[in-house]
Structure formats: C-alpha cells, structure tokens
Amino acid sequence: MILMQLQQVARHFGADVLFDKVNLDIKDDSRIALVGRNGAGKSTLLKMIVGESEPDEGQIIRKKGLTIGYLSQDTNLQSDKTIYAEMLSVFTYLQEMEQQLHHYEQQIADPNADHTSAAYEQLLKNYDQLQHDFKEKNGYSYENEIRSVLHGFNFFEADFDTEIASLSGGQKTRLALAKLLLEKRDLLILDEPTNHLDIATLAWLENYIQGYQGALLIVSHDRYFLDKIVKDVYELAHHTSHHYPGNYSQFIKNKAARQQQAWKEYEKQQAEIKKLEEFVDKNIVRASTTKRAQSRRKQLEKIERIERPENDKRGPRFEFTAAKPSGNIVLTIDNAAVGYEDTILSAPINLDLRKNKVVAIVGPNGIGKSTLLKSVLNLIPFLQGSATLGTNVTVGYYDQEQQGLHPEKTVLAEVWDEHPLTAEKDIRSILGSFLFTGDDVNKLVHDLSGGEKARLTLTKLALQHDNFLVFDEPTNHLDIESKEVLEQAIANFDGTVLFVSHDRYFINKVATEVMDLTPEGNVIYLGDYDYYLAKKAELAALAEQAAKENGAIPETVDNVSQGKLSYQQSKEQQKQERKLQREVTRLEELVMDLDSQKESIEQQMAQPEVATNLGKLSELQKELDQVSEKLADVEGEWTLASLALEEFLDA
Structure with missing residues (x-):
C-alpha cells in the first residue's frame, strides 16, 4: 500500500534551484535511504515530507490518517518527567484500557449482579472484546518493551527515575529515538539516527529496526547501517532525484554503472552529431550534394540532445605522504592502564604496532578509547604502564574536538602561519583541494561548520608529512564523499595508522587489525570489522563448548551453595584445562620460532652484499612474505586459544 507520493517536487530560492522534479514513493513496508552530498537538500526535503513546509512546485500526496514519527538532527527530548515516566506516557491508551478492564472485572465479580440479565451478558461481551484488543496491542508486555528499548539505548533500571531535564544533549537525542520506536508510527523518518551511538548500541538498533512494522x-552517513537496513536508495544529486533499488553498496555499484552508460550514450550521440555536422559543412555549398546536406541538417535539428553527464568529482582531493620512513616497530604499549584519577577503565593494554599497519580501536562508550590515544601521545598520563615510540617515528594527530584550530584565525592564516615559507598561491591551491575556494579561505575558524573544521584539520595533517597518523573519530562531520576520499588516502598512505572510530564501514575499508578495548584490557583481531565480529562469535562458541566439556551444567542447590564439583566433573575440568594450556604453549613456541625466522631473514636482507643482489633479495622477500603470513595466522590462533583458556578458567 502506498503511504505517500512525492510528484515533481521542487524547492527554489529566488532564481536558484535547490532541487527540482523530485519523485519518491513510500509504501507501507518501505526501507528507504535518502542520500546526497551536504547541501543537496536532504533535510529540506524531509521537512516537506513531514509537513513542516510546502514545496514550491509539485505535490505531496499522503494516505488519509497517516501517522509520522520524525527524528531531526537537532531533536532533543524536552520533558519535566523521569525517563521511565516519559516512555510510559506513550502507552496512556493501554493504561486506560487496563483501568477499564479492572472496572469490568469488578462489575463481573459484583455478588449483587444479575448473571441472567441482558446487561450482564453485554458486560461479558464488552470485557472479552476489550481483553482481546488489549492483548493484540501488546497490553500485557508493554512495560517489558519499554525496558527492552531503554536497555538497548544504554538506560538501565538505575537510570529510570532520572529526570530528563538533567541529561546531556546526546542522551536526550537517544531518548527521543527510543520514544519514537515505542510509538510505532506508520512512517518513521530518521535524520542521522546513529549520532551519539556506540557500536554495541548501533548493532542493537539495527536488529530492532529490521523488525519495525511501519515504513x-x-x-x-553511516554506510554500514544503511547496508543493514535499507532496500531502496534515493539520491539527491544535480538538483533532482534518482532511484536505485538495493542497499547502499548496491547503490554505489548501480550508480557507477548508470553513469558509465550515460557517458556511452552521450559520446555515441556526440560522434553522430559530429559526423552529420561535418557532412553538412562539406556538402551544403555543392550543387550535387546540397539536397542531401539539407536533409542531414534537418536530421540534426530533430535530434534530442543528451545533456553532458555531470561528474561527482567535486569532493576533496588529498593524500597523506611520509617525509621519511619509520623503523619497523612504530609503537609499543606495555601493561598500560587508562582512566581518570584512581578509576581504571581498561587494563592491562598491550600493543606491538608494526610499520604499515592500520589498527582500529573499538569498544563501548566510556571505555577509554580517546583517553588511550591521548596517553600514547603524552597528552595525559597512563594510570600505569607506558607507551614507547619506535625509531624515526613522527606523529600526526587528528583530534575529534579540533582543539588545535585557532577560532579567531582565518582559514588561510590557520594553514599559512604553520608554513610561512610556502607561497600564498600554493596554500590556496592546497586549501582548494579540500574544498576551500574563493572567499572560503577568509572565513574565521569559529564560523566554520563541523564538516569544514574536519576538512581544515585534515589539510593541516596532510601538510605535516608524518609517518604515524593517529585519528580520533576522523569521519565525524564528514559527508560520505569526504569519507571515501579519506579511506583512499589512508589506503595509499606509506606509513602507519592508529585510529578510534564508530564508523564500521570505514573500519572495514581501511583497518588491517581491530583492537577491542574492554575493562579487562585489549584483544587484537587480525582483520577488518566483519572479521572481528566473526571471531568474537567464534570465541563465544569456543567458550560455550569449553563450559559444556567442563560440566558447567545446572547443579543441585547443595553443590552450588558449597561451591563443589563432583569428582568426575573435577577430573574433566582438569583434563580440559591441561588440553587448552598445552595448545596455548604450543602456539606460543611456534610464534617465537616464526618471529625468529622473520628477524633472521630481515637481517640477511639488510646485509650490503644482499641489498645489491636483486635475485637474492627477491628470493628472501618471498620467504619473508610467507613467514610473515604464517606468523599472522598463528598469532590469531594463539589469541583465540588464550581467550578460550581464560573463558574456561572464569566459567
């Protein structure tokens, strides 16, 4: 069933066209993404859809009685109620039904009631119908539903009596989304719903929203989220809309194919036009061919000209290059603890970061990811342990709070003051590649948008030419095109990268390893984000299997209270522990052996007589690649085995 149709919708600002001839169909089961670069008009179009404004041209047709829930980017839940009371207010109608049911029950149970009367018969029918309706509307479980949704957004029983007025802006935004989900409108419109959410909450939201009954x-800008949720993509580009079936990744492929086809058709027509024009020019003045030339001229006039396809190459253009290479060991973190005052958030943290690796740090909000980066950079101290940079390592830091920018400087001065020997035209050219053109360079930093500040910070970072880049949430405030350019720049970078991000698509694109930060320290996964998820699931399965083999099955109250295992269970536990310990020891020895082999090959390659022998050097490089690959695999197996042993001992 069609819930809404946008037909030839337009928004004009005087003579300027923001968008025109926009068409969009929303069905009752639609899962639609609206994409487009910043400034294309996405939020403006959403405001038209929800009825906050009207189109300058075209029309929006809505199904009668359509209910719409809308989460804008700046939505903050304003309320004088507590968290739980506000969520409970969504179900006022169920509470009223519940009261009516109790009222009916009292009447039914009245000893003075005439059970043979028509009125009593009608009372029973009314009660049965209301009870049926109450059950259909989830009347017996709505409080559980409230708790489930609040838990999903990291609000727990201890928070339920907190007044909403005392919460932060991010918490209020999460509550606004929670309330919208509970309201179950026919059409749910979400403008940047993943802001302020950590990875665990994002995963929960994806699972929950996939079962949403409405459109x-x-x-x-969260491409991973879009891939999980949407089935249709509408792009606002070049002042109009284009529809692509499928999720975001399919949209990227289909868009590229569509653009390629458009260029083929354009070039084919241009070749045909050129051929006709040349014939007319050569033959129009010759008596013997003038009639044919006139015919071709008429043919030219009748051709419906295909407009030259527009490229989307208006995004930033930049790269990171290192002025000098670092040593093989870039960063060592040894038994570190991060936190504040005397409160440890995560420990022990250990990392041996090698050259050319790209490591993503993930973990829940508040676990100390940004704190870890700042401790590595000596901006704040570790609570325990230390971090050491390797030989010839130079560090460039992207701070998500952009505190390195001077608010009273212009964009031009912000960059030029750090590179005074560079000509102004060259500075302007560099800024132009980051989309600061014309009068943009004269803007004051404090007047810039979040995306512009992010691009300015990246400009400064690219000009430093460091060989070790540390990013704290680099994709915040960037539009999708800018994210893709950043991904390419990191992929082509000839140095090492350590970064914190909630952007799972970004992690998949650039990370060679994922470091999971937990209260118990860190675990390294030798792959991208999807690999990390798969290995965590594998670890959980291993732990469950170990628990089963350990005999961790429901026991009698006496055994549990006394903390005892049966003799047979104890024997099985010891047997399993020895088995796991032997596997960990075997893999440790293999890692040490492979590491020694790798070091030996590297020493051989560094010898002067080998360095000048290309044949020998090539042979050693192949050996090194094979040993390095095997070492990475074995290190992964050792990590899994060690964690399985820890899980077993904790079971």
Missing part, C-alpha cells in the same frame, strides 16, 4: 525513511 522507514532514513538519512545517514
């Missing part, structure tokens, strides 16, 4: 229309 969804989503604007988001």
Whole structure:
C-alpha cells in the first residue's frame, strides 16, 4: 500500500534551484535511504515530507490518517518527567484500557449482579472484546518493551527515575529515538539516527529496526547501517532525484554503472552529431550534394540532445605522504592502564604496532578509547604502564574536538602561519583541494561548520608529512564523499595508522587489525570489522563448548551453595584445562620460532652484499612474505586459544 507520493517536487530560492522534479514513493513496508552530498537538500526535503513546509512546485500526496514519527538532527527530548515516566506516557491508551478492564472485572465479580440479565451478558461481551484488543496491542508486555528499548539505548533500571531535564544533549537525542520506536508510527523518518551511538548500541538498533512494522525513511552517513537496513536508495544529486533499488553498496555499484552508460550514450550521440555536422559543412555549398546536406541538417535539428553527464568529482582531493620512513616497530604499549584519577577503565593494554599497519580501536562508550590515544601521545598520563615510540617515528594527530584550530584565525592564516615559507598561491591551491575556494579561505575558524573544521584539520595533517597518523573519530562531520576520499588516502598512505572510530564501514575499508578495548584490557583481531565480529562469535562458541566439556551444567542447590564439583566433573575440568594450556604453549613456541625466522631473514636482507643482489633479495622477500603470513595466522590462533583458556578458567 502506498503511504505517500512525492510528484515533481521542487524547492527554489529566488532564481536558484535547490532541487527540482523530485519523485519518491513510500509504501507501507518501505526501507528507504535518502542520500546526497551536504547541501543537496536532504533535510529540506524531509521537512516537506513531514509537513513542516510546502514545496514550491509539485505535490505531496499522503494516505488519509497517516501517522509520522520524525527524528531531526537537532531533536532533543524536552520533558519535566523521569525517563521511565516519559516512555510510559506513550502507552496512556493501554493504561486506560487496563483501568477499564479492572472496572469490568469488578462489575463481573459484583455478588449483587444479575448473571441472567441482558446487561450482564453485554458486560461479558464488552470485557472479552476489550481483553482481546488489549492483548493484540501488546497490553500485557508493554512495560517489558519499554525496558527492552531503554536497555538497548544504554538506560538501565538505575537510570529510570532520572529526570530528563538533567541529561546531556546526546542522551536526550537517544531518548527521543527510543520514544519514537515505542510509538510505532506508520512512517518513521530518521535524520542521522546513529549520532551519539556506540557500536554495541548501533548493532542493537539495527536488529530492532529490521523488525519495525511501519515504513522507514532514513538519512545517514553511516554506510554500514544503511547496508543493514535499507532496500531502496534515493539520491539527491544535480538538483533532482534518482532511484536505485538495493542497499547502499548496491547503490554505489548501480550508480557507477548508470553513469558509465550515460557517458556511452552521450559520446555515441556526440560522434553522430559530429559526423552529420561535418557532412553538412562539406556538402551544403555543392550543387550535387546540397539536397542531401539539407536533409542531414534537418536530421540534426530533430535530434534530442543528451545533456553532458555531470561528474561527482567535486569532493576533496588529498593524500597523506611520509617525509621519511619509520623503523619497523612504530609503537609499543606495555601493561598500560587508562582512566581518570584512581578509576581504571581498561587494563592491562598491550600493543606491538608494526610499520604499515592500520589498527582500529573499538569498544563501548566510556571505555577509554580517546583517553588511550591521548596517553600514547603524552597528552595525559597512563594510570600505569607506558607507551614507547619506535625509531624515526613522527606523529600526526587528528583530534575529534579540533582543539588545535585557532577560532579567531582565518582559514588561510590557520594553514599559512604553520608554513610561512610556502607561497600564498600554493596554500590556496592546497586549501582548494579540500574544498576551500574563493572567499572560503577568509572565513574565521569559529564560523566554520563541523564538516569544514574536519576538512581544515585534515589539510593541516596532510601538510605535516608524518609517518604515524593517529585519528580520533576522523569521519565525524564528514559527508560520505569526504569519507571515501579519506579511506583512499589512508589506503595509499606509506606509513602507519592508529585510529578510534564508530564508523564500521570505514573500519572495514581501511583497518588491517581491530583492537577491542574492554575493562579487562585489549584483544587484537587480525582483520577488518566483519572479521572481528566473526571471531568474537567464534570465541563465544569456543567458550560455550569449553563450559559444556567442563560440566558447567545446572547443579543441585547443595553443590552450588558449597561451591563443589563432583569428582568426575573435577577430573574433566582438569583434563580440559591441561588440553587448552598445552595448545596455548604450543602456539606460543611456534610464534617465537616464526618471529625468529622473520628477524633472521630481515637481517640477511639488510646485509650490503644482499641489498645489491636483486635475485637474492627477491628470493628472501618471498620467504619473508610467507613467514610473515604464517606468523599472522598463528598469532590469531594463539589469541583465540588464550581467550578460550581464560573463558574456561572464569566459567
């Protein structure tokens, strides 16, 4: 069933066209993403859809009685109620039904009631119908539903009596989204719903929203989220809309194919036009061929000209290059603890970061990811342990708070003051590659948008030519095109990268390893984000299997209270522990052996007589690649085995 149709919708600002001839169909089961670069008009179009403004041209047709839930980017839940009371207010109608049911029950149980009367018969029918309706509307479980949704957004029983007025802006935004989900509108419109959410909450939201009964229309820069949720993509580009079936990744492929086809058709027509024009020019003045030339001229006039396809190459253009290479060991973190005052958030943390690796740090909000980066950079101290940079390592830091920018400087001065020997035209050219053109360079930093500040910070970072880049949430405030350029720049970088990010698509694109930060320290996964998820699931399965083999099955109250295992269970536990310990020891020895082999090959390659022998050098490089690959695999197996042993001992 069609819930809404946008037909030839337009928004004009005087003579300027923001968008025109926009068409969009929303069905009752739609899962739609609205994408487009910043400034294309996505939020403006959403405001038209929800009825906050009207189109300058075209029309929006809505199904009668359509209910719409809308989460804008700046939505903050304003309320004088507590968290739980505000969520409970969504179900006022169920509470009223519940009261009516109790009222009916009292009447039914009245000893003075005439059970044979028509009125009593009608009372029973009314009660049965209301009870049926109450059950159909989830009346017996709505409080559990409230708790489930609040838990999903990291609000727990201890928070339920907290007044909403005392919460932060991010918490209020999460509550606004929680309330919208509970309201179950026919059409749910979400403008950047993943802001302020950590990875665990994002995963929960994806699972929850996939089962949403109404239609969804989503604007988001979170490409992983879009891939999980949407089935149709509408792009606002070149002042109009284009529809692509499928999720975001399919949209990227289909868009590229569509653009390639458009260029083929354009070039084919241009070749045909050129051929006709040349014939007319050569033959129009010759008596013997003038009639044919006139015919070709008429043919030319009748051709419906295909407009030259527009490229989307208006995004930033930049790269990171290192002025000099670092040593093989870039960063060592040894038994570190991060936190504040005397409170440890995560420990022990250990990392041996090698050259050319790209390591993503993930973990829940508040676990100390940004704190770890700042401790590595000596901006704040570790609570225990230390971090050491390797030989010839130079560090460039992207701070998500952009505290390195001077608010009273212009964009031009912000960059030029750090590179005074560079000509102004060259500075302007560099800024132009980051989309600061014309009068943009004269803007004051404090007047810039979040995305512009992010691009300015990246400009400064690219000009430093460091060989070790540390990023704290680099994709915040960037539009999708800018994210893709950053991904390419990191992929081509000839140095090492350590970064914190909630952007799972970004992690998949650039990370060679994922470091999971937990209260118990860190675990390294030798792959991208999807690999990390798969290995965590594998670890959980290993732990469960170990628990089963350990005999960790429901026991009698006496055994549990006394903390005892049966003799047979104890024997099985010891047997399993020895088995796991032997596997960990075997893999440790293999790692040490392979590491020694690798070091030996590297020493051989560094010898002067080998360095000048290309044949020998090539042979050693192949050996080194094979040993390095095997070492990475074995290190992964050792990590899994060690964690399985820890899980077993904790079971």
